[in-house]
Amino acid sequence: MELTLWTYEGPPHVGALRIATSMEGVHYVLHAPQGDTYADLLFTMIERRDKRPPVTYTTFQARDLGGDTAELVKRSINQAVERFQPEALLVGESCTAELIQDQPGALAAGMALGGIPVVSLDLPAYSKKENWGAAETLYQLVRGLLKDQIPPPGTPAPSAQRWQQEGRRPRVNLLGPSLLGFRCRDDIREITGLLDRCGIDVAVVAPMGARPADLQRIPTADANVCLYPEIAAPVCSWLERSFGMATVRTVPIGIGATIAFIEELCGLVGLEPPHFDEPSRLPWYSRSVDSTYLTGKRVFIFGDATHAIAAAKIASQELGFQVVGLGSYSRELAREVRAAAKELGLEALITDDYLAVEKAMAEASPELVLGTQMERHSAKRLGVPCAVISSPLHVQDVPARYSPQMGWEGANVIFDSWVHPLMMGLEEHLIGMFRHDFEFVDGHRSHLGEGAPTQTSEPQAQATPAQAPPAAPTATLEGLVWSADGEAELAKIPFFVRSKVRRNTETYARERQLQVIDSETLYEAKAHLSR
Amino acid sequence: MELVEVGTPYLDRQLLVSELDLLPAGTQISEGQDVERQLDRVRRAKPDLVVCGLGLANPLEAEGIATKWSIELVFSPIHGCDQAGDLAELFARPLRRRSLLSFTA
Numbered sequence: 001m002e003l004t005l006w007t008y009e010g011p012p013h014v015g016a017l018r019i020a021t022s023m024e025g026v027h028y029v030l031h032a033p034q035g036d037t038y039a040d041l042l043f044t045m046i047e048r049r050d051k052r053p054p055v056t057y058t059t060f061q062a063r064d065l066g067g068d069t070a071e072l073v074k075r076s077i078n079q080a081v082e083r084f085q086p087e088a089l090l091v092g093e094s095c096t097a098e099l100i101q102d103q104p105g106a107l108a109a110g111m112a113l114g115g116i117p118v119v120s121l122d123l124p125a126y127s128k129k130e131n132w133g134a135a136e137t138l139y140q141l142v143r144g145l146l147k148d149q150i151p152p153p154g155t156p157a158p159s160a161q162r163w164q165q166e167g168r169r170p171r172v173n174l175l176g177p178s179l180l181g182f183r184c185r186d187d188i189r190e191i192t193g194l195l196d197r198c199g200i201d202v203a204v205v206a207p208m209g210a211r212p213a214d215l216q217r218i219p220t221a222d223a224n225v226c227l228y229p230e231i232a233a234p235v236c237s238w239l240e241r242s243f244g245m246a247t248v249r250t251v252p253i254g255i256g257a258t259i260a261f262i263e264e265l266c267g268l269v270g271l272e273p274p275h276f277d278e279p280s281r282l283p284w285y286s287r288s289v290d291s292t293y294l295t296g297k298r299v300f301i302f303g304d305a306t307h308a309i310a311a312a313k314i315a316s317q318e319l320g321f322q323v324v325g326l327g328s329y330s331r332e333l334a335r336e337v338r339a340a341a342k343e344l345g346l347e348a349l350i351t352d353d354y355l356a357v358e359k360a361m362a363e364a365s366p367e368l369v370l371g372t373q374m375e376r377h378s379a380k381r382l383g384v385p386c387a388v389i390s391s392p393l394h395v396q397d398v399p400a401r402y403s404p405q406m407g408w409e410g411a412n413v414i415f416d417s418w419v420h421p422l423m424m425g426l427e428e429h430l431i432g433m434f435r436h437d438f439e440f441v442d443g444h445r446s447h448l449g450e451g452a453p454t455q456t457s458e459p460q461a462q463a464t465p466a467q468a469p470p471a472a473p474t475a476t477l478e479g480l481v482w483s484a485d486g487e488a489e490l491a492k493i494p495f496f497v498r499s500k501v502r503r504n505t506e507t508y509a510r511e512r513q514l515q516v517i518d519s520e521t522l523y524e525a526k527a528h529l530s531r
Numbered sequence: 532m533e534l535v536e537v538g539t540p541y542l543d544r545q546l547l548v549s550e551l552d553l554l555p556a557g558t559q560i561s562e563g564q565d566v567e568r569q570l571d572r573v574r575r576a577k578p579d580l581v582v583c584g585l586g587l588a589n590p591l592e593a594e595g596i597a598t599k600w601s602i603e604l605v606f607s608p609i610h611g612c613d614q615a616g617d618l619a620e621l622f623a624r625p626l627r628r629r630s631l632l633s634f635t636a
Contacts, residue, residue, distance in 0.1 A: 044590060056567070
């Protein structure tokens with residue numbers, strides 16, 4: 001374990017809480033000290049939920065540790081069942097409570113709770129994290145609720161095309177959408193509409209909006225759609241093994257992926273894919289002349305595996321960007337991220353250290369960052385435009401408007417939200433042409449909102465416009481000094497490559513053991529590197 | 532202002548003895564509270580304002596009870612006579628906003 005100021009994922013009990021709060025009729029008794037109740041506000045603040053999450057914390061204190069904390073667990077379970085009358089009960093412990101070994105799951109199993117299904121969660125807090133905890137909770141809950149329905153071994157798997165004999169439309173389950181996931185609420189609506197156009201019904205959406213009784217209807221569908229592998233991959237695999245239910249694993253984010261998704265699903269259930277007449281504006285917007293300026297834009301991508309892999313494909317194939325970095329904090333899906341990176345000639349960055357991500361971002365010199373809310377902070381520090389593509393979220397990433405990522409409308413949303421932070425085609429040209437004009441100095445880049453050039457923040461100071469009096473020589477950490485005319489010359493270079501030129505010139509100077517970098521050194525370095 | 536209840540996760544009565552003396556006599560004080568029971572008491576008392584954490588603010592607002600984030604009292608300079616006006620302003624702000632909003636035609 002290490003201390004950090006910030007983390008991509010919480011401990012696994014936060015994942016369990018995401019499942020419980022996404023559903024209806026489920027209650028979670030969590031053996032945890034008072035301090036762990038902070039998890040409530042992930043839902044009440046970031047998701048603006050109008051209810052507390054359905055969780056009862058045992059909230060033991062230091063002075064309780066000498067007494068009977070097991071009794072406290074039992075009392076909390078009884079009170080929660082009496083007050084909330086849940087249709088299913090989750091029982092588990094937080095990282096701190098794991099150490100006192102009260103075994104709340106075993107305690108609950110020994111209690112008379114009127115026949116409510118009880119699922120005991122064993123989530124190793126010191127080796128696993130939030131998404132794993134959410135996936136494990138969904139899997140344990142589905143397994144617990146379906147254990148009486150499992151067909152005996154040797155039963156042939158039901159055909160995904162049996163709807164044809166049963167005189168109904170094919171139907172599928174959408175598995176994985178959860179609270180604190182990225183745009184899940186809107187993806188459900190988009191995919192439900194897309195499936196309806198294909199002639200396919202949705203049987204169960206889970207966990208979001210599902211009750212325990214809905215989970216018991218999962219086997220009535222012809223197939224499962226694994227929309228968010230971080231949350232739903234284990235439960236889909238179990239439903240394949242135990243019920244012979246086929247899984248659609250293509251995640252429909254982006255035009256190509258949405259087409260592949262429709263083909264995979266229609267092929268599975270035996271339907272002819274319908275013809276969609278220009279369903280999304282992304283392909284035309286991307287071909288239109290203004291988008292010429294998007295060609296080869298350097299993009300750095302980091303997020304959960306699902307969204308990072310999808311973003312890399314859209315960026316490289318559908319928008320013509322150059323992906324210069326790809327990574328994820330999803331260790332469970334690291335193999336898939338590595339494969340996607342390899343296809344782009346990159347090595348994937350698999351880490352949960354946001355400072356390592358910021359470092360890789362700076363080294364890659366991107367012109368656009370696609371990341372989580374932390375990459376938005378990092379990109380802001382580096383002065384690079386950014387769009388958020390993945391959890392963890394900021395309250396801003398839960399918009400009031402309809403804003404899916406999946407399907408045709410998702411592709412429209414992605415085009416807008418990735419392209420708008422960039423300088424638009426002609427605008428970039430004009431800034432290049434008039435860069436010595438006071439109105440076009442870097443401080444006036446309205447789309448980045450950096451404010452007036454009088455600001456004295458660090459990136460602003462570096463971006464001193466050419467007509468300002470040359471500042472005193474600036475020294476780097478190792479004592480390398482930029483002369484005033486060197487800095488002035490550097491300021492003439494367009495801002496989006498400036499940091500790279502600065503770094504390359506410093507490397508060149510260091511290799512030659514120069515003490516001072518002037519304009520001549522800058523041009524020597526340029527000539528040397530372009531050789 | 533009439534004080535209905537003061538609750539805190541942890542109360543060191545020795546350390547805070549002089550502050551506790553300043554509370555009106557008979558003020559209900561709760562420590563390390565059971566959140567559900569405390570919410571029951573809030574619903575019964577129907578206070579005009581609840582100073583609470585971010586985990587409870589939106590749920591209480593949704594039930595029609597005005598709230599003030601307690602964390603603002605920690606982060607804002609509210610001590611002494613100079614800041615008393617700002618302190619009053621903190622309490623007044625949510626009430627003023629509620630009277631301002633209207634969604635009728």
